[in-house]
Amino acid sequence: MKVEFQNLSKQYESGRIILKPMDFADDVHTLAVIGPSGGGKSTLLRIIGGLIAPTTGKLWVNSEEIEQNESSLQQYRRKIGFVFQQGGLFRHMNAHDNIAVPLEQVHGFSRTEASGRAMELLERFGLKDDWKKKPAALSGGQQQRVAIARAIAAKPGLLLLDEPTSALDPEYTTEVLDVIQELKEDGLHFIIVTHEMGFARHACDKAAFLCEGSLMEYGESAQLFGQPETEQLQRFLGKLLEWNL
């Protein structure tokens, strides 16, 4: 999916600049966004997902401009899947309804179609027996797999994941990353904000480094991790290595 933006920036009412004006244009297949905490990664992903409006700049997806009014944003969000760091599932709905209700209400599936699709995905992600459980009764890893199932249920053109594993224990992290890897093999395009550098480097073909509100580096993952150009990225990667085995 072709993603393009020009002069995109974000400033909150408090006056703090979260994203400095930035340009970007590329055909996104699998893109990892990395960078230090508070650098604006979530903010950028939310803008791309049509969840918040940028302060300045324009955004095109597949050469179509995304207008910042509620009704066209609603149309746009239907073509995109979004997975949050945590708490993105509807708490009062069970796993099945979390997937089936949006299909039925937003995408015009009939009740049986929606239910069938929900069960198909739950089964695929190893959650067949848990379809009746509410989020609070699921483990963090199971919740994230349901969240991914919901996000891809309507076959979106692009999946956006905001640190889908950072609230999880290591064993659950792996099971969620495996699911994403599998979706990649099916040809799903995604942008993932992540602190899992192994995944960013090996499972994503492109990577972007966002630091202090600027898009400092962008390119092939192998290139970015192998030969970081900016001092900030070198320092960022160096820090991560400090505690590695």
Added chain:
Amino acid sequence: MKRLKQLFWISEDSRRNAPLTSKKKINRFAALLNLLLVTALWVALFWFSLRAIHVQLDFAFLGQFRIRIWDGFLVTLGLSVCSLILSLIIGILSAAGQSSPLLFIRFFCSVYVKFIRGTPLIMQIYLFFYIVGTAWGVNNRFVAGVLILSIFEGAYIAEIIRGSLLSLDESQLEAARSVGFTRRQTWRFVILPQMIARTLPALTGQFASIIKDSSLLSIIAVIELTQAMREISAVNFRLFECYLFLGILYLCLTLPISLISERLERRFQYES
């Protein structure tokens, strides 16, 4: 010794997450035994107090007043149900009003809520009875009673609803946007179900309060249960019997409600 302790002592983990009415984790026999002891204690307390002032309980006279009592009971029930409905409407409107973008409406609603919650019901009844009854020309005391009670309870319901609106999680609204829900769908499938789960137990409890508070309407001579009993006790001076029986009648209404409220609370605890 340990068996004995089990009869009177609740284990640590059932104490932590169970209200007393969930009998599941408490031994049946122990529950019965303790309930019996409690009842015996209360009865004894009453009995000694009454003996000290030489009162002999005799409920026989109640039979001859049963129609008046029954009528009063029905009026109380009617007052409470009508007030519940009206106060719900007032409560929802003023909760919504308090987050209105229009400053005037916002202040109007919060002044209303603060005034009502900050003053005693009995003062409001006297005050509003003159306003509603005399100035607005509502002569029907039942209607006046419903209006006054609803204005009072509406402020409390407004706070219950406002509290649950405030506790609504931003992340849930963002999730609703992300799946492509319209505003309407967000209300229907996310906000309302979550708010109902959160407010229903408290609203049910509020209904019990309405029933009890309606007794104060006796001061403007609405002949509901309390007023009926007052009139009966005024002719035969059987104060103890009258008020004891009155209490039992109120409990017949409020006890089931508080049980339902507790049950709802437990059920929704795990949901939201």
